Amino acid sequence: MNPKNPREESIFDGALQLPPEQRENYIKAASGEDPSLRQRVTELLRAHEGDGETLKVPAVERLQQITVVTWPPAGEKAGDKIGPYKLLQRIGEGGCGYVFMAEQEQPVRRRVALKVIKLGMDTKEVVGRFEVERQALAMMEHPNIAKVFDAGATESGRPYFVMELVRGIKITDYCDQNKVPMAERLRLFTQVCLAIQHAHQKGIIHRDIKPSNILVTMHDGVPVPKVIDFGIAKATHGRLTDKTVFTQFEQFIGTPAYMSPEQAEMTSLDIDTRSDIYSLGVLLYELLTSRTPFDPKELLASGLDAMRRAIREQEPPRPSTKLSTMLAGDLTTVAKQRHAAPPKLIHLVKGDLDWIVMKALEKDRTRRYDTAAGFASDIESFLSNQPVLARPPSSVYRFQKWVRRNKVAFAAASAVALSLLLGGAGFTWMYFREKQARHLADLEAVRSGQVAAFLEDMLKGVGPSVALGRDTKLLHEILDKTVERVSRDLKDQPGVQAELCNTIGEVYRAIGQPGRAEEMHRNAHELQSRGASGKSADAATSLNNLAMVLCDQWKLPEAESLHRQALELRRKIYGNTNASVAASLNNLAIVLRKEGKLAEAEGLHLEALALQKRLLPADHTDIAASLNNLGWVYRDEGKFGDAEDAFRQSLAMQKKLLGENRPGVAITMDNLAFVLCDQGKFDEAESLERHALELQRKFFGSDHPFVATGMKNLAMILGDRGELGQAEELSHQALTLRRQLHGEEHVEVANSLDGLALLLRKEKKLPDARPLAEQALAMRKSLLGDTHLDVSSSLNTLGLISHDEGKLPESERFYRDALSLQKNVVGVEHPFIATTLNNLGLTLRDEGKLDEAELDLRQALAMRQKLLSPQHPAIAASEKDLNSVLSLEGKEAVRTGQISKR
Template structure:
């Protein structure tokens, strides 16, 4: 009995398990399509599914089928229904579906922050090992980066009380794409446009190194407004045996987790799955979308090379004529048995469909003169009478065509090289052909990226433009994983290549400048980050008119760095300029616009509360409309709203907003991501302001430990936690314990941000603590050190005033009362009209 037969039998068996018990026999008979041997084999397995466990050994005659035993045991609990139960923040409303691997429920968020529907998917027993859960969490961080309008997002994840992992997915209220088109009478060109939206979403995922593996009509939903959503991204990858311990062996022995009738030849053969497999499955869906039928009546055996043409399945003569030719060629190329002969990327297939809609020549067909002329005539019928005159230009046209064909061939070779690189990267964990023999199948995402970078540096890819593009892509993934220095190194290399190729005024350099600025800002190197932002702004002004939204986005980027450096007036001015320009195209520049609105709201919160509130509400509405209530952009709005509420001492509202932000960050990014740690830090500061010092100390001690694990000791984030911990310890009267904490904070700041105004803050706290333990000389030294760093900056008037006040108290305590009194007069003048911390109000006798 052949391996291919075993594979087909397993696929049909798994599909049959998804059917109601009374319909399984008919389903197997129909799908077997007259293959009596296949039907008998699958019915035997189904019969075993209802047998006592001790009888299973006789029914299963291959090693691969031992994997199914746990699944079949679970079949006895098929009636399990968790509806009505609460799991963490989710209440399970009703069961939507139950498959061979998971059960899906309609769920509602029950944490009181906001109302939200979701799809709650819980894994079957037997797949919830510690290793699978660990890989599941690592996968979730990558999937959290897939923010695309046509991708159903992962909202949350965790484990049930019995240890079974679960995922919470965006709930999409729609119909499968085939049913939507049929019930709404969508014509052919409309169906093609829907398919193009699917390919755009798929291209976004592939750029982030995520392969879907299970594209079928039921995973592509269209809502009443015609919006397309692609479901279950990464789920099939997560559950595929290749990602499980020993998974390569399971795949080799025939257990392939795919939907019968929608698997690519390489999936059915148990070979590694790549982005080309997704292209094949899109071709299958396109065939069914156009013809209303599947291309293969029975399950397709690997090695079957005939590619069906959709036009041959159509009875409607008019539709057949429209499909014959270009659409046949496009779908045929997508469904080619050889992955290397398919479209190199989802974007390539999308572009070919757009060419079809525009009546332009497609890549999938031979580019003959007659074919191009027919396309031209259909696109420009008024030119046909002038064809005689056009013959005089044939020679020039042929020359142009030759150049175009050479360019097209060059682009195809470039796309193929890119695909080969990404395929090798995605195959890194393959235990049979590991990219690194020492790491084998246990290789992590970061280690796989490191290997990809090494290959780029080896000279295997000699196309500079492709090399720059791949460097940018990998740098982006490093950045999403908080690997900032690796992202900077690759980003700088990519930027250098682009400048060499396109010159100093290259539009291609803009995105690279933004990424480098963001990464330098993330590691606390504000001056370098500001340099990149100013370079971005100068380039944007050379490329676009002064009033262009892209110039506004660059101005907002400079504003963010000015704010980080303490130049608040200049920051507010640049934010206002940038916002006014970006409002012309809010969807195109949505993220920088939302960030700028929230940031300017924070800067105006004290001088102009109504304007600050209006800006924050504008940012909230935009984030909710474009990205949803659970998006990272909305988390930023929650943080800013919490900060504003805290400034008005509305601690209840502030706590609620911070908790909402933390829920989003933890669900989307994980507990140790930089954004989550920042939100947690803000919550600790809130507890401090609310007088809840013990709760604040607990938060800051946890943050100090997490920050040192994540960044190492010499990092500004670690310094912030030492400073905050020293503050709350001091406010509980333990000043002797606070002194070394503030000193440690100053030393780290001084090493990582020499001369920065933040370096002065620990010295101010240290001066206050020294005064409390009777060390006025040490207090004077710390206060004078802070003043030397702060200089005479107007933006630091508050810190300068407090430092002069503490220096005055230190002088008085040492007997220099006259000098101390003069310093105190100067301090009070600086602090007049400012909101001063209560402990300094008392100390400075305000």
């Protein structure tokens, strides 16, 4: 007995989702004024109950699509062959077809998924839809979409196609079973969005996006979502096949809980890609809350017309509202599945994520995201603490996002929030409207959530003058008082205390107070290292935070040790499936670069970058940061061209994602200017550096370490251009600021001393230059050790000063010591080595050691010609210096490029 039309099957499928006692009322409501329709559906149900094995369709598949269903005879079974494929077991079934796991032996041996139409089901409509799915999949090539390998027909003429076997589970089940945190859920979701975007670019609308059609499988230990089942797909331009005509008019296509309002119309209204945007919004809603906007059972029980009306007209609750109105036990379960406390989960979802989801769920499709890629981009903005497009861009809102990125205004909010919390002020939280939720075990999570929520609200009351660092004295006072209260009044709340210590530490670090930041992060680390919590993700975060602030202060051995511990812990927790592992790799590599361990640093940066490219979209702020960090390693290795490329890629990506005026953009611009100066590209370097310094002063105020670095770098560029007066003034300012920020003994102070000494030497102020250079050398040896690459820079500076003072043997000794150290650290070829050889050659020339001078100057020129661009001014300088020796020897001068051809 066959359903005669799509509406008949729609009602039949809907009835199967309900308990038997509810089916009669549903069928009556759905059939309306058509008693014959009601009778046919009732008879179908009786036949189904009598032959359950013949139409055994899982609940998640029954609502998949509307097809012509018939009662087929027994079809293929395990052990049979279809074409060259041996059927192993049935792994799926829909109304019109079976899906088998099959084995292919030739030309390659592999297991595949084979989908075949059931016997007796090869109607024109079913064949049309089958062909649609095959062609849709065949058109696409994307890592998050199941691939089609082959197609054919059985001996009886029924079509089949063979596709990639996706061994996975529904995305929602994967996330819940593995207690995937919210950030990782969102990153998985962005991959799904980009897969759907690919389909849209190929002219395909999926029309049935739901968890059972998105499976998560593991590739090399990394979770990868795969979009499957394009069985009711639609072409955006024309038909995929002439056989699809029966799916195109007045049919109820899709799964009601995930169906867009225009799909629910059941009219000839054109369905475009924005219908998939709506379904993606429902999927995101479920990933956030474990619920769909409309309860599927309630939709079906309400009858067909009421169901369509609800989808078209009824506004669903925001995700945060859905969470806050759950029963306490349900909310606790949902929160645990997201690795969060209930109040913290509600707080996280409330705001931006609410706006993002509700934009995707707009009834008016013109108000939804235009593209799936745009949807994914807004999620990335949320993850990066950037303004999202989904909410009105008010000045208050944009300022809140700036504050989150810069961590400055948290201090004032913390003081007020803590005074209310610790002083016993009453908080009202929707989660606690049910009395049974007030049990002692939730107390710590509750208070933590309250603090986080209140801090969020308090941001609106913080003025821009404070946020931009113009009232740092007041800010420091507020922070200091907050710290006193945290340590005094939260001794019985270690989890809350640790969380606040970490937050306050980040504020101190952001405003250039690394010593206070270290104190707070040490407190957080000690609190979270006790007992089982010492092996948690939060403990890894505390280790990472403490290590970063130690790195800021050049306390490198301890920073390296802590970063290695954080990396080990994160790998134990996540394997290589979490972006925090890549962050730890990056942070450890930064320390290693500062220690001069360049080869290991480069390897870790490349490993981090590869992991991020697997886990994250192609354009992501984490990837931009990794490229920036890799650029520094390349620069120290003397690979100036590679460094420039890395910095430029990072800068372009940040501008694309964040816009021009962002702190990270200013920092990367500064780095790019530095390496451009290394290559003699002084015009672009100066322009970039001036712009970067302007932005840094705007974002960080006038007394921040980044500003000191910008001034020092600009002074270096101006010095190389011969603008010595302005360069000296800036260099003095940078040194003064660094001493104020770091004290007398600090690596950055040593860097400024050395840079200023070089400028004074160029100005012939040798009595002023020597003591600064000697102080820089002593400080670098004390802080970094005798074998650090920075020590060779100081030796070179003193060699230059000694040469100009006429102390040639001393100059020679400094250069030879520098050369020996550099070769031990960076090998035998490096631009720094070429510089030292050139300097040594000039000293040997003036000592009358012409043979040795010629040899060293030839090596320096050859090395520069090999490592630097042909236009680099250092090459011309080397040729001039070598020719000065050749002239004294009565030899022919070298011509441009001559050395490199020998």
